[in-house]
Amino acid sequence: MTIGIDIVDLLQARKESNWQRPGFLEKIFNTEEQELILQAADPEQMVWLLWTMKESAYKIYSREFQWHAFAPHQLSCKLLSFSSDSATGLVSCRNENYHTQSILSRDLIHTIAFRDTGTDDETGIDDHTTIDNGTAIDKDIRIAAGMAKKVQVLILKNQDESKSYRNTKPATVSHHGRYLALAYL
Protein backbone atom coordinates (compact mmCIF):
# COMPACT_ATOMS: atom_id res chain seq x y z
CA MET A 1 0.00 0.00 0.00
CA THR A 2 1.28 3.44 -0.92
CA ILE A 3 0.65 6.20 1.58
CA GLY A 4 1.46 9.84 2.14
CA ILE A 5 0.86 11.78 5.34
CA ASP A 6 0.71 15.44 6.25
CA ILE A 7 0.33 17.17 9.59
CA VAL A 8 -0.51 20.80 10.33
CA ASP A 9 0.05 22.33 13.74
CA LEU A 10 -2.75 24.89 13.79
CA LEU A 11 -0.89 27.18 16.17
CA GLN A 12 2.13 27.17 13.87
CA ALA A 13 -0.06 27.67 10.80
CA ARG A 14 -1.57 30.72 12.44
CA LYS A 15 1.92 32.14 12.96
CA GLU A 16 3.20 31.29 9.49
CA SER A 17 0.25 31.97 7.23
CA ASN A 18 -2.60 34.38 6.86
CA TRP A 19 -5.15 32.40 4.85
CA GLN A 20 -7.35 35.52 4.69
CA ARG A 21 -4.70 37.37 2.72
CA PRO A 22 -6.23 38.49 -0.59
CA GLY A 23 -5.40 35.98 -3.31
CA PHE A 24 -4.25 33.25 -0.91
CA LEU A 25 -7.24 30.92 -1.27
CA GLU A 26 -7.47 31.44 -5.04
CA LYS A 27 -3.85 30.34 -5.54
CA ILE A 28 -4.49 27.02 -3.78
CA PHE A 29 -8.13 26.06 -4.06
CA ASN A 30 -10.59 25.60 -6.91
CA THR A 31 -14.07 27.12 -6.81
CA GLU A 32 -15.73 24.16 -5.10
CA GLU A 33 -13.00 23.97 -2.47
CA GLN A 34 -13.32 27.69 -1.81
CA GLU A 35 -17.06 27.17 -1.34
CA LEU A 36 -16.37 24.46 1.26
CA ILE A 37 -14.10 26.87 3.11
CA LEU A 38 -16.42 29.85 3.02
CA GLN A 39 -19.41 27.80 4.10
CA ALA A 40 -17.59 25.93 6.87
CA ALA A 41 -18.40 26.61 10.51
CA ASP A 42 -14.66 26.87 11.05
CA PRO A 43 -13.13 28.15 7.78
CA GLU A 44 -9.58 28.05 9.14
CA GLN A 45 -9.93 24.35 9.94
CA MET A 46 -11.32 23.68 6.47
CA VAL A 47 -8.39 25.51 4.84
CA TRP A 48 -5.88 23.28 6.56
CA LEU A 49 -7.93 20.12 6.19
CA LEU A 50 -8.06 20.58 2.42
CA TRP A 51 -4.40 21.59 2.42
CA THR A 52 -3.31 18.38 4.22
CA MET A 53 -5.44 16.37 1.78
CA LYS A 54 -3.62 17.94 -1.16
CA GLU A 55 -0.19 17.65 0.45
CA SER A 56 -0.55 14.01 1.47
CA ALA A 57 -1.79 13.02 -2.00
CA TYR A 58 0.95 15.09 -3.66
CA LYS A 59 3.57 13.25 -1.61
CA ILE A 60 2.46 9.93 -3.11
CA TYR A 61 2.12 11.29 -6.64
CA SER A 62 5.43 13.15 -6.69
CA ARG A 63 7.28 10.09 -5.41
CA GLU A 64 5.71 7.72 -7.91
CA PHE A 65 5.92 9.94 -10.96
CA GLN A 66 9.04 11.92 -10.03
CA TRP A 67 6.99 15.06 -10.50
CA HIS A 68 7.93 18.12 -8.51
CA ALA A 69 5.83 21.23 -8.86
CA PHE A 70 4.01 23.78 -6.80
CA ALA A 71 0.68 22.92 -8.32
CA PRO A 72 -2.13 22.92 -5.77
CA HIS A 73 -4.63 23.36 -8.60
CA GLN A 74 -3.61 20.00 -10.09
CA LEU A 75 -5.03 18.36 -6.98
CA SER A 76 -8.73 18.58 -6.38
CA CYS A 77 -10.49 17.53 -3.20
CA LYS A 78 -13.89 16.10 -2.44
CA LEU A 79 -15.12 15.65 1.10
CA LEU A 80 -17.13 12.47 1.66
CA SER A 81 -17.64 12.74 5.40
CA PHE A 82 -16.87 15.39 7.94
CA SER A 83 -17.39 15.44 11.71
CA SER A 84 -15.91 17.29 14.66
CA ASP A 85 -12.95 14.91 14.91
CA SER A 86 -12.55 13.18 11.55
CA ALA A 87 -13.01 13.48 7.82
CA THR A 88 -12.74 11.26 4.76
CA GLY A 89 -12.25 12.43 1.24
CA LEU A 90 -11.01 11.84 -2.27
CA VAL A 91 -8.20 13.70 -3.98
CA SER A 92 -7.49 13.46 -7.66
CA CYS A 93 -4.17 14.44 -9.15
CA ARG A 94 -3.72 14.25 -12.92
CA ASN A 95 -5.78 11.08 -13.47
CA GLU A 96 -4.68 9.43 -10.23
CA ASN A 97 -7.13 9.09 -7.37
CA TYR A 98 -6.42 8.91 -3.68
CA HIS A 99 -8.53 8.20 -0.62
CA THR A 100 -7.89 10.33 2.44
CA GLN A 101 -8.61 9.87 6.11
CA SER A 102 -8.09 12.83 8.45
CA ILE A 103 -8.17 13.41 12.16
CA LEU A 104 -9.10 16.84 13.45
CA SER A 105 -8.56 18.45 16.82
CA ARG A 106 -8.28 21.91 18.28
CA ASP A 107 -4.48 21.75 17.92
CA LEU A 108 -3.78 19.79 14.78
CA ILE A 109 -4.97 18.21 11.57
CA HIS A 110 -3.46 14.99 10.28
CA THR A 111 -4.28 13.35 6.96
CA ILE A 112 -3.26 10.03 5.43
CA ALA A 113 -3.67 9.56 1.69
CA PHE A 114 -3.87 6.11 0.13
CA ARG A 115 -3.51 5.30 -3.50
CA ASP A 116 -6.73 4.05 -5.01
CA THR A 117 -5.33 0.96 -6.74
CA GLY A 118 -8.42 -1.18 -6.44
CA THR A 119 -6.22 -4.19 -5.83
CA ASP A 120 -4.45 -4.00 -2.50
CA ASP A 121 -7.54 -3.93 -0.35
CA GLU A 122 -9.90 -6.87 0.06
CA THR A 123 -12.94 -4.62 -0.04
CA GLY A 124 -12.12 -3.73 -3.65
CA ILE A 125 -12.41 -0.14 -4.69
CA ASP A 126 -13.14 -0.34 -8.39
CA ASP A 127 -16.86 -0.47 -7.96
CA HIS A 128 -17.69 3.20 -8.45
CA THR A 129 -20.38 2.39 -10.97
CA THR A 130 -23.09 2.09 -8.35
CA ILE A 131 -26.05 4.09 -9.59
CA ASP A 132 -27.06 5.15 -6.12
CA ASN A 133 -24.50 7.83 -5.43
CA GLY A 134 -25.05 7.63 -1.68
CA THR A 135 -24.02 3.98 -1.66
CA ALA A 136 -20.87 4.73 -3.64
CA ILE A 137 -19.89 7.41 -1.13
CA ASP A 138 -20.57 5.09 1.82
CA LYS A 139 -18.31 2.57 0.16
CA ASP A 140 -15.52 5.11 -0.29
CA ILE A 141 -15.76 6.06 3.36
CA ARG A 142 -15.57 2.40 4.39
CA ILE A 143 -12.57 1.87 2.16
CA ALA A 144 -10.75 4.86 3.63
CA ALA A 145 -11.51 3.64 7.15
CA GLY A 146 -10.39 0.11 6.25
CA MET A 147 -7.13 1.33 4.77
CA ALA A 148 -6.51 3.65 7.71
CA LYS A 149 -6.78 0.66 10.06
CA LYS A 150 -3.75 -0.90 8.39
CA VAL A 151 -1.62 2.12 9.11
CA GLN A 152 -0.34 2.93 12.55
CA VAL A 153 0.15 6.65 13.04
CA LEU A 154 2.11 8.02 15.94
CA ILE A 155 1.99 11.76 16.65
CA LEU A 156 4.77 13.01 18.91
CA LYS A 157 4.73 16.41 20.49
CA ASN A 158 8.06 16.75 22.18
CA GLN A 159 10.83 16.97 19.61
CA ASP A 160 13.53 16.00 22.11
CA GLU A 161 11.86 12.72 22.92
CA SER A 162 11.37 11.93 19.28
CA LYS A 163 14.93 12.31 18.05
CA SER A 164 15.50 8.57 17.81
CA TYR A 165 12.39 8.04 15.70
CA ARG A 166 14.35 7.15 12.58
CA ASN A 167 15.52 3.92 14.22
CA THR A 168 11.92 2.81 14.34
CA LYS A 169 11.81 2.77 10.52
CA PRO A 170 8.58 4.61 9.84
CA ALA A 171 7.18 4.30 6.31
CA THR A 172 6.86 8.05 6.13
CA VAL A 173 7.03 11.12 8.37
CA SER A 174 5.60 14.61 8.47
CA HIS A 175 6.72 17.44 10.70
CA HIS A 176 5.13 20.79 11.42
CA GLY A 177 5.49 23.11 14.40
CA ARG A 178 5.21 21.17 17.64
CA TYR A 179 4.28 17.90 15.99
CA LEU A 180 6.00 14.99 14.35
CA ALA A 181 3.80 12.38 12.72
CA LEU A 182 5.13 8.90 11.98
CA ALA A 183 3.28 6.31 9.94
CA TYR A 184 4.02 2.58 10.05
CA LEU A 185 2.60 0.05 7.62
Next chain:
Amino acid sequence: MTTARQEMINQLKLIVDDYTENKAALEQINEQTDFIKDLNINSANLVDIVLDVEQEFDIEIDNTSMERMLTVGASIAVIEEKLAAKNQN
Protein backbone atom coordinates in the same frame (compact mmCIF):
# COMPACT_ATOMS: atom_id res chain seq x y z
CA MET B 1 25.27 36.94 -14.93
CA THR B 2 23.62 40.17 -16.01
CA THR B 3 23.16 42.87 -13.40
CA ALA B 4 19.41 42.76 -14.04
CA ARG B 5 19.38 39.13 -12.94
CA GLN B 6 21.49 39.81 -9.89
CA GLU B 7 19.14 42.65 -9.03
CA MET B 8 16.19 40.25 -9.34
CA ILE B 9 17.88 37.72 -7.05
CA ASN B 10 18.33 40.49 -4.50
CA GLN B 11 14.67 41.45 -4.72
CA LEU B 12 13.66 37.80 -4.27
CA LYS B 13 16.04 37.47 -1.35
CA LEU B 14 14.24 40.30 0.43
CA ILE B 15 10.86 38.67 -0.18
CA VAL B 16 11.99 35.22 0.89
CA ASP B 17 13.64 36.55 4.05
CA ASP B 18 10.20 36.75 5.70
CA TYR B 19 9.61 33.03 5.25
CA THR B 20 12.91 31.34 6.11
CA GLU B 21 14.67 30.75 9.39
CA ASN B 22 17.69 29.45 7.53
CA LYS B 23 19.54 32.79 7.19
CA ALA B 24 22.88 31.09 6.49
CA ALA B 25 21.43 29.42 3.40
CA LEU B 26 19.70 32.67 2.44
CA GLU B 27 23.09 34.40 2.33
CA GLN B 28 24.18 31.83 -0.26
CA ILE B 29 21.09 32.35 -2.41
CA ASN B 30 21.61 31.77 -6.14
CA GLU B 31 19.60 30.59 -9.13
CA GLN B 32 19.90 26.95 -8.05
CA THR B 33 18.46 27.61 -4.59
CA ASP B 34 15.37 25.47 -3.91
CA PHE B 35 12.89 27.24 -1.62
CA ILE B 36 11.80 24.12 0.23
CA LYS B 37 14.92 21.92 0.17
CA ASP B 38 17.58 24.60 0.66
CA LEU B 39 15.77 27.31 2.60
CA ASN B 40 13.38 24.99 4.54
CA ILE B 41 10.45 27.15 3.57
CA ASN B 42 7.06 25.76 4.50
CA SER B 43 5.19 24.82 1.33
CA ALA B 44 2.17 26.93 2.36
CA ASN B 45 4.47 29.96 2.35
CA LEU B 46 5.24 29.39 -1.34
CA VAL B 47 1.83 30.98 -1.91
CA ASP B 48 2.98 34.07 -0.02
CA ILE B 49 6.15 34.24 -2.07
CA VAL B 50 4.12 34.09 -5.28
CA LEU B 51 1.72 36.79 -4.01
CA ASP B 52 4.64 38.98 -2.89
CA VAL B 53 6.33 38.55 -6.27
CA GLU B 54 3.09 39.59 -8.02
CA GLN B 55 2.96 42.75 -5.92
CA GLU B 56 6.65 43.58 -6.12
CA PHE B 57 6.88 43.22 -9.91
CA ASP B 58 3.29 44.24 -10.68
CA ILE B 59 2.62 41.06 -12.63
CA GLU B 60 0.01 38.31 -12.56
CA ILE B 61 1.22 34.75 -12.19
CA ASP B 62 -1.13 32.12 -13.58
CA ASN B 63 -1.36 28.65 -12.01
CA THR B 64 0.67 26.97 -14.75
CA SER B 65 3.57 29.39 -14.28
CA MET B 66 3.31 29.06 -10.51
CA GLU B 67 3.90 25.30 -10.81
CA ARG B 68 7.51 25.93 -11.78
CA MET B 69 8.30 28.32 -8.93
CA LEU B 70 10.18 25.91 -6.66
CA THR B 71 13.60 27.47 -7.21
CA VAL B 72 15.03 30.97 -7.47
CA GLY B 73 16.07 30.42 -11.10
CA ALA B 74 12.66 29.14 -12.18
CA SER B 75 10.97 32.04 -10.40
CA ILE B 76 13.20 34.57 -12.16
CA ALA B 77 12.37 32.95 -15.51
CA VAL B 78 8.65 33.32 -14.73
CA ILE B 79 9.10 36.96 -13.66
CA GLU B 80 11.05 37.75 -16.83
CA GLU B 81 8.36 36.15 -19.02
CA LYS B 82 5.57 38.06 -17.30
CA LEU B 83 7.47 41.37 -17.44
CA ALA B 84 8.18 40.87 -21.14
CA ALA B 85 4.52 40.08 -21.83
CA LYS B 86 3.46 43.17 -19.88
CA ASN B 87 5.84 45.43 -21.78
CA GLN B 88 4.48 44.22 -25.12
CA ASN B 89 1.05 45.55 -24.28
